[in-house]
Amino acid sequence: QVQLVESGGGLVQPGGSLRLSCAASGFTFSSYSMNWVRQAPGKGLEWVSDINSGGDSTYYTDSVKGRFTISRDNAKNTLYLQMNSLKSEDTAVYYCAKIPGTLRSQGTQVTISS
Secondary structure, three states, X not given: OOEEEEEOOEEEOOOOOEEEEEEEEOXXXXXXXXXXXXXXXXXXXXXXXXXXXXXXXEEEOHHHOOOEEEEEEOOOOEEEEXXXXXXXXXOEEEEEEEEOOOOEOOOEEEEEOO
């Protein structure tokens, strides 16, 4: 079965950290670029970060540069998003997705609140 399964969301205080994981199955993970997108309450989908298939090229939206790090372990078929110095505006449902195509994870809630 082709799927992406996320884990790692939760509630954290401003300034805290979280790491999201996205386990891929059913396709050749190492052949595809991947990304993270998020949707804040009442807003549209926002692109957060991309990583190429080999993991040596990464891209970030300006609002997370220097705070978030995307990475992947192709041996484990897993994508990661390390999020540091979290802010209230990072509150959103986060999704991982395969590029190209429409395959996306179920989403995980990240809430930043004191």
